[in-house]
Each structure stands twice: as C-alpha cells, then as structure tokens.
Amino acid sequence: MPDDAEMLLDLIQQAFYARMPIDPPAEALSDTEVLIRARLEPPGFGVVASVNGDDVGCLLVSYPEPGTAMLHRVSVLPGARRLGVATAMIRDTAYLLADQGIRKLQLLARSELPLVQRWWESYGFTPYDTAPHGVIMRIDLPHPIHVPTAKAMELLGVRLARLLRPGDLVVLSGQLGAGKTTLTQGLGLGLGVQGQVISPTFVLSRIHPGQDGPDLVHVDAYRIASPTEFDDLDLEATAATAVTVVEWGAGLAEQLSDSRLEVDILMSSDPDDQTRTVYLNGVGERWQGSDFGEALFQEWGNV
Ligand SMILES: Nc1ncnc2c1ncn2[C@@H]1O[C@H](COP(=O)(O)OP(=O)(O)OP(=O)(O)O)[C@@H](O)[C@H]1O
Ligand SMILES: [Mg+2]
Structure with missing residues (x-):
C-alpha cells in the first residue's frame, strides 16, 4: 500500500x-x-x-x-x-x-x-x-449485525419494530434481493399491523393500518427516478403519524423527516454465503445519543 x-x-x-x-x-x-x-x-x-x-x-x-x-x-x-x-x-x-x-x-x-x-x-x-x-x-460507527437466514432477517425486523414510534422514518438500502422486504415483513409483524407486507410491483406505496400502534407505510422507491416522482407519492400526509419504511429510499426519502434510521444490508461477496450484514445508523435528533444499536447488538449476540 x-x-x-x-x-x-x-x-x-x-x-x-x-x-x-x-x-x-x-x-x-x-x-x-x-x-x-x-x-x-x-x-x-x-x-x-x-x-x-x-x-x-x-x-x-x-x-x-x-x-x-x-x-x-x-x-x-x-x-x-x-x-x-x-x-x-x-x-x-x-x-x-x-x-x-x-x-x-x-x-x-x-x-x-x-x-x-x-x-x-x-x-x-x-x-x-x-x-x-x-x-x-x-x-x-454501527455494530455489524450478522443475519444468517431470511427467518433471522424477519426476526431482526421484529426486534427493530420495538424501537419505532409514530413519525419514524426508516430508509432501507442494499442491492436487489438483499432482504429489504424480508426485514420490512418483520417490522410489520413487530408493529402488529394488518395485511401482509409484500414486494410492491405496480403499487409503489402501501399503508398497513396499525391495530394498537402506528400504521406502517411501506414504500418501494426502486422505480422512482426523481424527487418529483417521490413527492407525488404524498408520503408527507402520513409521515408524522405512521412509521414510514422506504426501500431504495437513500437520496430521496431524507426530505420526509429531520431524523431517520438508515438500515444498510450488505450481501456476502461469496455467492454460496447467504449471510447478510446489517448496519444501523440513526441520523438526526431522534436517534442522537441513543444506544439503541448497542442494546440490539448485545441481544442479537444471543440469537
Ligand atoms: N440472510 C438472509 N437475509 C435476508 N434474505 C435472505 C437471506 N438469505 C436468503 N435470503 C433470501 O433473499 C431474498 C431477499 O428478498 P427480499 O425481497 O427481501 O429482498 P429485497 O432487498 O427487498 O429485494 P428488492 O431490491 O428486489 O426489493 C429472499 O428470497 C430471502 O428468502
Ligand atoms: Mg424489496
């Protein structure tokens, strides 16, 4: 070097x-x-x-x-x-x-x-x-969270859901098939919302009504080409009361809130290794000074 x-x-x-x-x-x-x-x-x-x-x-x-x-x-x-x-x-x-x-x-x-x-x-x-x-x-810096299977990714979502409050924005990044939707399914289970979280095909955004807690707004921004198109989804209308989760949202969804939880999912470079590594970054006042990542990581070690 x-x-x-x-x-x-x-x-x-x-x-x-x-x-x-x-x-x-x-x-x-x-x-x-x-x-x-x-x-x-x-x-x-x-x-x-x-x-x-x-x-x-x-x-x-x-x-x-x-x-x-x-x-x-x-x-x-x-x-x-x-x-x-x-x-x-x-x-x-x-x-x-x-x-x-x-x-x-x-x-x-x-x-x-x-x-x-x-x-x-x-x-x-x-x-x-x-x-x-x-x-x-x-x-x-976030702790690397190792997630060996799809089931474990769902469980991570369930655990993450416990940290979430109405008005939270979660921005999910990771390449095609990384596990963003799988994690969101866990978030849906953890929040106890209605309707099964699925990969949106034509519908870019779906609202899952909450029962005791906030609604889950699940967005897939993969096909969204510009900030204007993103604005057209009208997510502002629900952003303050729901938990908004945006797949492929980096560079677009940040405008929705002063704070956000970024979840980056990295796949292994070895195609035979299904393990994903997840990094959680809390940006803005909502997450500042909170040791949410530490607690989750310590607990994850016991999975
Ligand atoms: N450790 C793992 N974590 C998450 N998913 C895994 C893991 N191992 C295997 N898988 C599989 O990888 C796929 C992940 O698909 P998923 O739709 O969640 O990805 P995605 O990131 O939402 O993709 P897209 O960018 O197309 O929206 C699923 O088929 C799942 O079963
Ligand atoms: Mg997806």
Whole structure:
C-alpha cells in the first residue's frame, strides 16, 4: 500500500487544487509523496474509489486513539463529483472499520467551509471538539449485525419494530434481493399491523393500518427516478403519524423527516454465503445519543 503513495498524491492534489482556496491553505496542498507514504504505513491505510475502472477518489485513514479512526484527504476528482463517489467511499470505509471493531469515526472540517460541515452533518457526523482552524466531527460507527437466514432477517425486523414510534422514518438500502422486504415483513409483524407486507410491483406505496400502534407505510422507491416522482407519492400526509419504511429510499426519502434510521444490508461477496450484514445508523435528533444499536447488538449476540 505505501507504494501507492504517488497515485494517491496525484488524486489528492487534483481534488484539493480544484477547491475554493482557504487561509491557511488546506494541509493537503503541502502533501508530498513521502508524507503520504508515511500515512499509508500500517495500521494507516488508503481507500481508492473507481468508476468504470478509472480512479476518481481516495481517502486516508489513521487511528488517533484506540477504538477511533480518522478520515483524511477525502478527495473526489472534479469531473466525478455528484455521482455519489464520496458517499460510497465513506460508507464502505465506515463499514470496514466497523467490522474491525472501531466504534468512532472522526475528521477535521475546516471552519471556513460551513457547507462542507453541513454535508458531513447530513450523514450524521456531529461537532465533537474544536481544532485549530476547524472542528472535529464525529460519528458512532454501527455494530455489524450478522443475519444468517431470511427467518433471522424477519426476526431482526421484529426486534427493530420495538424501537419505532409514530413519525419514524426508516430508509432501507442494499442491492436487489438483499432482504429489504424480508426485514420490512418483520417490522410489520413487530408493529402488529394488518395485511401482509409484500414486494410492491405496480403499487409503489402501501399503508398497513396499525391495530394498537402506528400504521406502517411501506414504500418501494426502486422505480422512482426523481424527487418529483417521490413527492407525488404524498408520503408527507402520513409521515408524522405512521412509521414510514422506504426501500431504495437513500437520496430521496431524507426530505420526509429531520431524523431517520438508515438500515444498510450488505450481501456476502461469496455467492454460496447467504449471510447478510446489517448496519444501523440513526441520523438526526431522534436517534442522537441513543444506544439503541448497542442494546440490539448485545441481544442479537444471543440469537
Ligand atoms: N440472510 C438472509 N437475509 C435476508 N434474505 C435472505 C437471506 N438469505 C436468503 N435470503 C433470501 O433473499 C431474498 C431477499 O428478498 P427480499 O425481497 O427481501 O429482498 P429485497 O432487498 O427487498 O429485494 P428488492 O431490491 O428486489 O426489493 C429472499 O428470497 C430471502 O428468502
Ligand atoms: Mg424489496
């Protein structure tokens, strides 16, 4: 990995020279190959993002204290912005670190760039400490929850349902067949709503009336191409009183609420392994400071 220093330096410099100048200049602008090489010495490492075989972004990781990792030089080439490269790169790095047992992830955001700070906040990072010329922002990393079978995924849904209240938004991500609907079936069982939760085919959104608790609004946004189409589902009408669960909702459903529970389901790269790994991220006031993930994870260990 240290041998990749030259390539990473090139990506970092292209990305940082294209940014708005700040005073004092971003540290990245005085990076050298020797400095990057030092940052790549284990346990430090780098992550490179590529699109169609072209390297378009990178970041570096260090471990400032036990259990805590720090991101540096989060870089995306100017021509590759707005493709979700940074989001994917940060998410994959966060889950890699979570799998290592790292519990906190932090970074330095420059105070001259409030929009950048707001971008990190939209992903759940919150100001943690001040630093020269900026603020350290932090996020709690989720515990990886291993889910061996479809039945176990349903059970996870039942357990998650206990945490949910009227007005909650749950955003489900994961590739085709990851288990989003299966988890929602468990949520439906746990909430005790009427009607069987199924994969929507033509109907993009379905309301399952609650009996003692809130209604479950189950949405599949897979076929939804734009925010306008998403608005047309009129989910605002029920968002405050129901539990709204949106499959494929990342990048669309966030507008429905200030807070959301993100559930990311990852499939194994081994096609013979049916185990899914689920990561729960609570974003916004509703979930801040709550140890819901810890409790669920501890209990899950006993399944
Ligand atoms: N560990 C597991 N967790 C969840 N589902 C599993 C698991 N192992 C096997 N499966 C199977 O994978 C499939 C998951 O389908 P499901 O419809 O829940 O996925 P989905 O993420 O909603 O897909 P889509 O993107 O098409 O909506 C089911 O057939 C289920 O039986
Ligand atoms: Mg589905």
